Amino acid sequence: MLRPILLHVMLLLAAAGISNQALAGNTTLYNDSTREAVLITRFHFKQYYGGVVVIQALVSGYPDTLQFILDTGSAGISLDTTTCLRLGIPHIPTDRIIKGLGGSKPVSFAMNHSLELPGLTVDSLNFHINDYELISQVYGIQVDGIIGYSLISRYIVTIDYDTEEILIYTKGKFNYPRGGQLMRPSLTQIPLISAPLRNAKRTINNRYYFDTGAGMCLLLSTQFVTDSSVLEEKKRHRSKKVIQTEAQGLGGKMTMSLTTVSEFHIGNYAFRNVPTYIFDDKSNVTAYPFLGGMIGNDLLRRFNITLNYGKKEIYMMPNSHYRDMFDYSYTGLIIYLINGRVEVTDIIKGSPAEKAGFRKGDIVMAINNNLGANLQLFRELLKNIGTKATILVSRDKDLIIKKLPIKSIL
Secondary structure, three states, X not given: OOOOOOOOOOOOOOOOOOOOOOOOOHHHHHHOOOOEOOEEEEEEOEEEHHHEEEEEEEEOOOOOOEEEEEOOOOOOEEEEHHHHHHHOOOOEEEEEEEEEOOEEEEXXXXXXXXXXXXXXXXXXXXXXXXXXXXXXXXXOOOOOEEXXXXXXXXXXXXXXXXXXXXXXXXXXEOOOOOOOEEEOOEEOOOEEEEEEEEOOOOEEEEEEEEOOOOOOOEEEEHHHHHHHOOOEOOHHHOEOOOEEEEEEEOOEEEEEEEEEEEEEEEOOEEEEEEEEEEEOOOOOOOXXXXXXXXXXXXXXXXXXXXXXXXXXXXXXXXXXXXXXXXOOEEOOEEEEEEOOEEEEEEEOOOOHHHHOOOOOOOEEEEEOOEEOOOHHHHHHHOOXXXXXXXXXXXXXXXXEEEEEEOXXXX
16 A cells, blocks of 8 residues: 555564464364364454554453554564563563564563453463564554464454454364455465566566555565566556655664556456555565565455464455555655654655655644644545645744645556
8 A cells, every 4th residue: 555655564573483382271172173163252453554453452460451463474472662661561581583674683572471352361472572662653553562473373363354353263164255265375474375466578476475464565575576577567668657765664764665566466366556665675584586575454454354374274355445446645754653743754855745845853733624643644634646735834833834745656
């Protein structure tokens, strides 16, 4: 999904050895594949920019309700550093390494805790500790942690984007609804799926991370794009339009490019002119040519998804969002929610925002007469291509009105 500002690329945890202990308690009775899967619980989630799923839960023994991103691109389960300090959750350093788009680093763990979801308590979880301050600023909410493989692998999990509900079943025989596509990913801790990508000259096959925690459509490595000539168009073999922008990942902010690819397939489903980020994979997260990149949740949210890791299956059913328009808008204005204020943190060089005279440090007070500090609303208001947004900013104790043209990357 393209943003009027580029939001981020969500943290991708590709470290080995972060899986947790086997599930304790009576739910182990349902690991027998001859039994029918049984619905344990269902509960609502909230959806944020790029389709990212946020669910509420408690760490047993601590009173605060916490907010977790549900992320198939995470090889474990994690808690925010500040959240651990606030609640007094003890953690110990280890020699384990997590690898993300922006770098690698050793992590501490909060060992052997339980997570209380609505209608379900999950025991024996080892949370690794990471700093999610930047991700919280990107979304304008407190992100207390990320739920990945360590929990998802214990159950059959359905994400219903129509009703905005999570349904959790015991392992066992499961009847998928008719009319969808059964995927059989390569799966250790992060699902990998094969998918064809087409440009003007040929079809290019590669593998991709299946990443519900990434708030975009598609991310490709520079190495893959260069070797495959993905961005070549039919007209005189010219290249597609590419715009420089910014993203966030493990390790902080990174420079990326923003463009579209002509056609991308997930199973039998084809998407055209797909918004795409391109990044220099310095951390070798994709181990190119083993992987071309990742598929994010602004594509995946167009399906109701069942994750059945026990069977190494993912079932995808087109939902009411399947034909939603992609967001091709672009302003080059990077805004985060910092200390309760919407702040301009960066201006992309040569962008409409730079030409309109915005400056780093400007505080956005209102967009199109909508006052407040609602980051998500402001981003929605900056998606109307071909218009000029009226933005009230505070700068050095002065109030200034700016007109910001909203361009398209197409």
